[in-house]
Each structure stands twice: as C-alpha cells, then as structure tokens.
Amino acid sequence: MTINPDLQGRSYPAAEVYDVGREKIREFARAVKATHPAHFDVDAAQGLGHPDLVAPPTFAIIIAQRADAQLIEDPEAGIDFSRVVHADQRFTHHRPIFAGDRLVAELHVDGVRAMGGGAMITTRSEIFALTDGDGREPVSTTKSSILVRGEGQ
C-alpha cells in the first residue's frame, strides 16, 4: 500500500457541526484525569469569567480527529489506519472552547513525505464556532503529524 502524494495541499471543507455539551466536557475531562472545577462546575467556570464549562486544552482533538477521518477514510488516500502512529500534535487556542459552542472544522493537508516504506502526513484543522447569523469565529488551530508505518516498521 502506498500513500498518494497528490494529497498534499488538499482541503476538506467543514462538514458536520459539533455541538459541545457539558456532559461531554465532563466525560473528556475525567478521561484525561483532569480535576480542575472549571471543567465540571458551571458556577466555578463562571467565577473565572467564562460563560459556561471550559473544555480541557486537548478537547479540540475530538473535532480535529473527526476532520482527519475524512482523509484517513478517503479511499484515494491509501492510508491503513491500523498502521497509523501519532508523531506530533499542537493546539493553538484563539479562544477557549466552552459548553454550548457549535464548532466546525476545515481540514488542510499541509505535508506528505515518504519515510521508509511509509509516509509522514501533516494535517491542520481550522476550528470555528458558528455565531448568530451566518458568522464564524476562529476558536482553535490544531496541527497533527501521523506516521503511516510501512511493513516491518
């Protein structure tokens, strides 16, 4: 199986809307062993000046990996998910994610390079919150590199 080099520069437009719920923030926070009350208690979050529960710093991975799935599951991409290893990850938050946000992600394939029998693929998700009317507000930029291991790697 080989990775399609033409993936570089490809974009996938924002697809479905991700509704950020309080219980999802609490569930994700517990799953990363977070204990800060701003993830669990609305009064505590509001006491810090936030409109609602605050998502943990890596919560955006849920939205980013949904966007990545469009690429990984694209039959033209030639990616075997069972051989994917996460190589690096970055989150840049333009503002925090809060419960009640309605988020969309645009996926960009920034880099594809062959490595051994496999490939390193770098993607970027631009995550926006939908605002009243037709507007959207930048929330997070996530960058991720995955290594698709070749046979024997």
Next chain:
Amino acid sequence: MSPTFEELSVGQDIGSRSIEVTRQDLVKYAGASGDFNPIHWNEAFATGVELPGVIAHGMFTMGAAVQLVSDWAGDPAAVVDYQTRFTKPVLVTDTTGTGDAGAVIDVSGAVGALDADARTARVDLTVVFDGQKVLVKAQALVRLA
C-alpha cells in the same frame, strides 16, 4: 492562588505528579475521544501490527500531562498553546481486576521562557515512562494576569 507574571522566573519549578494508567483508562479515553484504534485496547491486534503490546493513546498522555499546567495556572483557559512530539510508546500492562496500575507516567514542569509583552510563560513538561521520555518538546504557553 494563580501565579502572576512578575513573580515568575525562567527555570522555576511548577511541580510534578504521577499518573497511574490502566487498560480501563484507555477504554475510557477511547470512548471520550472517539479514537477506537484497537492498538489501544486489544493485545492480539497490537502485537499483530508489530507493537510490543497495548499502548496508551499519545493524546491520552498529552491530555493528562497538561493537567499539571491547568492546575498551576488556576484556569485551564489560560493554556493558549500546547504542543508535543510523541517519541516512545507507553506500554500499558493488563492489570484488570488487581487494582494495580498498568503503567505509571511521571510529569514535571518548569518555566522555560517568559514573554513580558504578551505576558505569557512557556512551561516545559518532562514526561517519563519506564525511565524514558515519552513526550519531547512538550510545551504549554500560559497567559497570565
């Protein structure tokens, strides 16, 4: 409680903690994150793709490690940028039913840089499993009052 920019200096220790991980924690993280890659919960599948065994999601380790920074900052929303490279897998032994940890990850942090104009501190995290660094260049940028 929360640190202020003026009281920080480069090299300052922000504390440390140990994170105990079980196979059940990986199942919980899979469900919460939506990442159901079986290398994180099925031994036969993991060894079948030439891994030494079931390994933690890199994002589990990254997500758990930053809690030290959220708590130190006093507000998780103060973490405006967070990045890492994943260099070594965290192998999680099956200890189901024993109450023992399947792996222990040690996290410590120190102020690596200060930006007086932006009033941000870069916290450099050291994240170790089994005597080896599993995250490299793990850096969280924290906006301070």
